Amino acid sequence: MEKEKRMDYISWDEYFMGVAMLSGMRSKDPHSQVGACIVSEDNKILSMGYNGFPMGCSDDKFPWAREGDALDTKYLYVTHSELNAILNYRGGSLEGAKLYVSLFPCNECAKAIIQSGIKTIVYDCDKYENTPSVIASKRMLDAAGVRYYKYNRTGREIRITV
Numbered sequence: 001m002e003k004e005k006r007m008d009y010i011s012w013d014e015y016f017m018g019v020a021m022l023s024g025m026r027s028k029d030p031h032s033q034v035g036a037c038i039v040s041e042d043n044k045i046l047s048m049g050y051n052g053f054p055m056g057c058s059d060d061k062f063p064w065a066r067e068g069d070a071l072d073t074k075y076l077y078v079t080h081s082e083l084n085a086i087l088n089y090r091g092g093s094l095e096g097a098k099l100y101v102s103l104f105p106c107n108e109c110a111k112a113i114i115q116s117g118i119k120t121i122v123y124d125c126d127k128y129e130n131t132p133s134v135i136a137s138k139r140m141l142d143a144a145g146v147r148y149y150k151y152n153r154t155g156r157e158i159r160i161t162v
């Protein structure tokens, strides 16, 4: 019988970013699948979310296009993963919570993050860092004292069979 504890368990960061990425796999967006996971100060998962249309707005009827007439693109309709994670939380306050997200939050989500009391963001990709949306987002997060840091990928492959 083994007496020592196993040592190859996943870290907190791998766990929470893994959950965020798994959540993103639910997204129907053909171009960008984003996932978010909100965690309490004592490492308990409070909420999760991914990018998708609001309830009642069919994935098959609303557009997933990126270009064309504004009303025929997804941008006016899609709820971002971070906002969904915030809105999915029905337990009270998110004061002091941490947000793990696979893509850096936009300016609109930054407002919701700040107002909900989330104090730390751990993000993976920052592919829109040069856009006004992300520049404005960082301006607001800096002013509000919300810390953000890039997730340090460990390269570990986490495999699950479902």
Ligand SMILES: Nc1nc(=O)n([C@H]2C[C@H](O)[C@@H](COP(=O)(O)O)O2)cc1CO
Binding pocket: 029, 031, 032, 033, 034, 050, 051, 052, 066, 074, 078, 079, 080, 081, 082, 103, 104, 105, 106, 109, 128
């Ligand atoms: N932080 C974010 N969280 C998100 O959930 N999204 C969503 C909105 C869209 O569904 C998709 C971005 O579409 P695209 O422009 O990469 O094809 O990701 C986008 C961002 C970017 O700021």
Ligand SMILES: [Zn+2]
Binding pocket: 080, 082, 083, 105, 106, 107, 108, 109, 110
């Ligand atoms: Zn957003």
